[in-house]
Amino acid sequence: METRYIKYFIVLSLFFVFGCSNTKYLAEGELLYTGSTVKVKDSVIKKKERKVLEKEGENLLVPKPNKKIFGLRPKLWIYNLAGKPKKAKGIRYWLRNKVGEAPVLFSKVDLDYNASVLRNYTQNRGYFKTRVSADSTAKNKRVTAQYIVLPKRQYKIKNIQFPADSSDLGKSIAKTSDKTLLKEGNPYDLEIIKLERERIDASLKEKGYYYFNPDYILAQVDSTKGDHEVNIKLKIKDKTPDKAAIAYKIDKIVVYPNFSILKDSLTYKKEDIIQYKDYTIIDSAHTFKPRVFDRTLYFKKGDYYNRKNHNLTLNRFVNLGTFNFVKNEFKVSDSLKNTLDAYYYLTLLPKKFIRVEVLGKTNSASFTGTEVNINWNNRNVFRGAELLTLSVFGGAEFQLSGKNKGQNIYKLGGETSLTWPRFITPFKMEGSSEFVPRTKATVRYEFQKRIQLYALNSFKTSFGYIWKEDIRKEHQLNVVDITFVSPNNVTAAYRENILADASLGKAIEKQLIFGPTYSYTFTNRMLKFKKNTFYFNGKADLAGNVTGLLLGANIKRGDTIKVFDVPFSQYVKLETDFRHYLKLGNESELASRIIVGAGFAYGNSNTLPTTKQFVVGGTNSIRAFRARSLGPGSYNAPIISNSFLPEQSADLKLEFNTEYRAQIYGLMKGALFVDAGNIWLLNADPNKPGAEISKNFMKQIAVGAGAGLRFDFSFLILRTDLAFPLRKPYLPEGKRWVIDAIDFGSGSWRKENLILNIAIGYPF
Numbered sequence: 001m002e003t004r005y006i007k008y009f010i011v012l013s014l015f016f017v018f019g020c021s022n023t024k025y026l027a028e029g030e031l032l033y034t035g036s037t038v039k040v041k042d043s044v045i046k047k048k049e050r051k052v053l054e055k056e057g058e059n060l061l062v063p064k065p066n067k068k069i070f071g072l073r074p075k076l077w078i079y080n081l082a083g084k085p086k087k088a089k090g091i092r093y094w095l096r097n098k099v100g101e102a103p104v105l106f107s108k109v110d111l112d113y114n115a116s117v118l119r120n121y122t123q124n125r126g127y128f129k130t131r132v133s134a135d136s137t138a139k140n141k142r143v144t145a146q147y148i149v150l151p152k153r154q155y156k157i158k159n160i161q162f163p164a165d166s167s168d169l170g171k172s173i174a175k176t177s178d179k180t181l182l183k184e185g186n187p188y189d190l191e192i193i194k195l196e197r198e199r200i201d202a203s204l205k206e207k208g209y210y211y212f213n214p215d216y217i218l219a220q221v222d223s224t225k226g227d228h229e230v231n232i233k234l235k236i237k238d239k240t241p242d243k244a245a246i247a248y249k250i251d252k253i254v255v256y257p258n259f260s261i262l263k264d265s266l267t268y269k270k271e272d273i274i275q276y277k278d279y280t281i282i283d284s285a286h287t288f289k290p291r292v293f294d295r296t297l298y299f300k301k302g303d304y305y306n307r308k309n310h311n312l313t314l315n316r317f318v319n320l321g322t323f324n325f326v327k328n329e330f331k332v333s334d335s336l337k338n339t340l341d342a343y344y345y346l347t348l349l350p351k352k353f354i355r356v357e358v359l360g361k362t363n364s365a366s367f368t369g370t371e372v373n374i375n376w377n378n379r380n381v382f383r384g385a386e387l388l389t390l391s392v393f394g395g396a397e398f399q400l401s402g403k404n405k406g407q408n409i410y411k412l413g414g415e416t417s418l419t420w421p422r423f424i425t426p427f428k429m430e431g432s433s434e435f436v437p438r439t440k441a442t443v444r445y446e447f448q449k450r451i452q453l454y455a456l457n458s459f460k461t462s463f464g465y466i467w468k469e470d471i472r473k474e475h476q477l478n479v480v481d482i483t484f485v486s487p488n489n490v491t492a493a494y495r496e497n498i499l500a501d502a503s504l505g506k507a508i509e510k511q512l513i514f515g516p517t518y519s520y521t522f523t524n525r526m527l528k529f530k531k532n533t534f535y536f537n538g539k540a541d542l543a544g545n546v547t548g549l550l551l552g553a554n555i556k557r558g559d560t561i562k563v564f565d566v567p568f569s570q571y572v573k574l575e576t577d578f579r580h581y582l583k584l585g586n587e588s589e590l591a592s593r594i595i596v597g598a599g600f601a602y603g604n605s606n607t608l609p610t611t612k613q614f615v616v617g618g619t620n621s622i623r624a625f626r627a628r629s630l631g632p633g634s635y636n637a638p639i640i641s642n643s644f645l646p647e648q649s650a651d652l653k654l655e656f657n658t659e660y661r662a663q664i665y666g667l668m669k670g671a672l673f674v675d676a677g678n679i680w681l682l683n684a685d686p687n688k689p690g691a692e693i694s695k696n697f698m699k700q701i702a703v704g705a706g707a708g709l710r711f712d713f714s715f716l717i718l719r720t721d722l723a724f725p726l727r728k729p730y731l732p733e734g735k736r737w738v739i740d741a742i743d744f745g746s747g748s749w750r751k752e753n754l755i756l757n758i759a760i761g762y763p764f
Contacts, residue, residue: 022073022077022080023141023142025080026103030105030107031106031107031138031142032066032103032104032105032143033063033065033108033109033143033144034065034066034142034143034144035145036061036114036144036145036146037054037058037145037147038054038058038061038118038149039054039146039147040053040057040151041149042150042151042152044153045151053122053149054149056121057118057121057122060114060117061145061147062113063104063108064104066103067101073101075100076100076101076102076103078095078100078101079095079096079100079103082095082099082100083096084096099665099666106138106143109136109143109145111134111135111145112134114147115132115147118130122151124189124191125154125187125188125189125190126230127151127152127153127154128223129151129152130149130151130152131149131150132147132150133147133150134146134148153228155229155230156185156187156188156229156230157182157184157185157187157230158184158225158231159184159231160180160232160233161231161232161233162174162177162234163234163235165236167236168245168247169209169212169236169244169245172204172209173217173236176199176200180196180199181195181196182196188221193232196234197217197219198214200217201217205305205306206306206307206308208249208304208305209246209247210330211241211248212244212245215237216236216237216240216244218234218235219234220232220235243332246338247304247338248305249304249336249339249340250299250301250340250341251301251333251335251336251341252280252333253280253299253301254282254342255279255280255281255282255297255343255344255346256282256344256346257283257287257288257346257348258283258285258287258348259325259327259346259347261325261347268282268284269284274290276293277290277294278299278300279294279297281293286383287383288380288383288385289384291384292383292385292421295421296313296317296320297313298312299342305340311434313328313344314326314328316435316436317344317346319434319435320385320421320436321349321385322348322379322380323347323348324349325346326346326347327345327346327347328343328344328345329343330342330343349379350379351379351380352376352377352378352379353379354375354377355377356373356375357371357373357374357375359371359372369395369398370396371394371395372394372395373391373393374391374392375390375391376391377389381418384421384422385421386418386421387418387419388417388418389415389417389418390416391416392414393413393414394411394413395410396410396411397410407450407452407453408450409448409449411446411447411448411449413444413445413446413458414444414445415443415444415445416442416443417442417443418441419438419439419440419441420438420439420440421436421437422436422437422438422439423465424439433468435467435468435471438465438466438467439465440464440465440466441461441462441463442461442462442463443460443461444458445458445459446458446460449489453491453493454487454488454489454494454507455489456487456488457485457486458483458484458485458486460481460483460484461482462478462480462481463478463479463480464476464477464478464479464481464517465477465479472522472523472524473521473522474520474521475518475520475521476518477518477519478517478518480514481513481515481516481517482512482513482514483511483512483514484510484513484566485510485511485611487507487508487509500638501637501638501687502687503687503688506607506609506610509610510566511566511609511611512563512566512568513543513544513568513609513611514543514544515542515544515545515546517540517542518540519537519538519539519540520536520538521535522534522536522537523535523536525581530583531583532580532581532582532583533580533581533583534578534579534580535577535578535579536578536579537576538576539573539574539575539576540572540573541572541573541574541612542573543569543571543572543573543612544568544571544604544605545572547570548568548602549603553570553603554603555567555603560604561604567605569601569604569605569608569609570602570603570604570605571599571600571602571605571608571612572600573597573598573599573612574597574598574599575595575597575598575614576595576596577593577594577764578593579592579593579764580593584662587663587669588661588662588663590658590660590661591657591659591660591762591764592656592657592658592659593657593658594655595653595654595677596654597652598651599614599651601651613649613651614649614653615627615653615679616628616630616678616679616702617629618757619719619721619757619758619759620759620763621657621675621677622655622657622676622677622702622704623704623706623723623757624675624702624703624704624705624723624724624725624753624755625702625725626755627647628647628649629647629648630648630678630679631648631650631678631679631691631700631702631729632648632649632678632690633678633679633688633690633691633692633694633729634690634729635648635730648679650679650680650691651680652680652682653677653679653680654677654679654697655675655676656675657675657764658674659671659672659673659764660673661710667711667712667713668709668710668711668712669709670709670710671707671708671709672706673707673708673721673723674705674726675704675705676703676727677702678700678701678702678729680692680693680697680700699733700729701727701729702725702727702729703727704723704724704725704726704727706721706722706724706755707721707722708721708757716761717760717761718760719757719758719760719761719763720757720758721757721759722755722756722757723754724742724753725738725753726738726739
């Protein structure tokens, strides 16, 4: 046996011995509780249902035993190893109380209580004659508990009866019967009955029954008729308050847009009152234009109370971004019968404020750095809840490893943006959800200096819309998106590199890009309880298309159109990013991603602008290859000089990533990952053999793997990934898989193949 395997065997053996020694710390008479099992015994119940009852039953049992990892209890071992500290501080106290876990003793286990919990649980699932027995087994100061459940046959629903009385409330409840959760033939389940009451209440809340609640519905269950069947009768309780049986309409709608919780803001003068449509606005400072409330409030006078509109209104007030506190109440009206007066009390955020942001960041080129943003903001600048932001920023980025090390990037710039909480269009458009749609105009300038290479002046302006259909779906459409890039201070060394690789000249060409861009995002990642969650982002970038077609631009015929002496770009670019997250446990998941992108230049352009082309490799891509050094296709870019590695980009991109993530301890998390993909050119380039897309493109896929650590400091996640290639597409066919060449013990192999990625945040 090799020496390293002997070491591993000794370490594992010692850990096992230490893990088994936890019971020696127990006092005389104490027993360590190691867990419980639930066994459902009944030949009538299907095996699948028995397994469900057993699993759910075990989850109900208390207390939970000490946590096991690979069959051992390391937290309990640390608790015992630390011993009893003399002071409530220090390393020993921290190990025992923060890292370790006190033993769960069998004396804390109440077998009868757990048996009653299991009995109630199964009875609530329709097993009305359940019997439960409990016992325990002790061995070597360890105790396990066993529960035997005899549920017999499950009762099914035979008939459901809704209220048949002639009252408006009874009729309203009966009208919801087509959407009932109680189905004839389904098993009896108390939880479903509770959900049914909540469903009925939610339906009534949409029809004006403001004071109704689920407790006013009684479900009478009769199990005396039929063979293991129940009849369920839903009725309104006799003691239901009168006001709960009334469907209310809205009368007055009063808004206090400048309300203060620190003083009595309800005192006002006659001249403070503004009557606008159905709304009464009380504000001595005339803080907002009245139409702001017409766009935000979903209630109109004479409408039935509706909980959906109630919540939509509150959410829209919050999403305006001008209020720190939003309070609402409904009161029975004094003027009209069966009506409610709605009151909205809105506390303002500070109108003007300065925000300073210091960011740590990484990008697709494996540059790591920092950026400082200073933002001056003016809320409600034109009394329409608009937001004006003036920003200045500066930053520096450094490549910590690789051939481009030392070619740092410095940038400085400013931006002005104005955001309106509505659509500004020639035709009328309204948002249809609780998320306020926004129109945003932006003007930005940035100076970027790449040490030893060149500098770029970049001007950008855009005008577009951002809106959400719901919490999962977001759209962003820029109808105007103009970028102008002009280079200067190009170094002689970089010009010499252009002579060796003409494609490098694209980076310092003047660029004029204009046209609409669109992005759609769907995600349900906020649903933490779901086992499968998704993220999808699709982008469309259409530059110069209409202009090029109207003017007849055709670079192949020499008909190039210039604007301000700069040829404008004409292309279509599409990109999709799909991610799937499979929850494996409370602290582990499998994350996967696929990216597909394509760009096609035509008319006034023969290639995509450098800033719009696709790249792979680096901290957020295929981590076994240095940033932008991979591809296109099987092309292997030569190293022009010892200090410069040219960046590769192309028209097409295909990338796959999958990563297993799990918590190791505390703020430290670990990951194992595999990345694959490449980029390709649409058209052949004689200077880049093998770069063009072909039917054999899958043979040019690069593959890498690795492991990493993530340190979650809550305010940022520091990520370190160590990766190495499994397949190199630039090698001759038949030799591209390099798994057999992996040799972690070889210094030359490590130097050539191991890539350390240091980044901030998850790669996807």
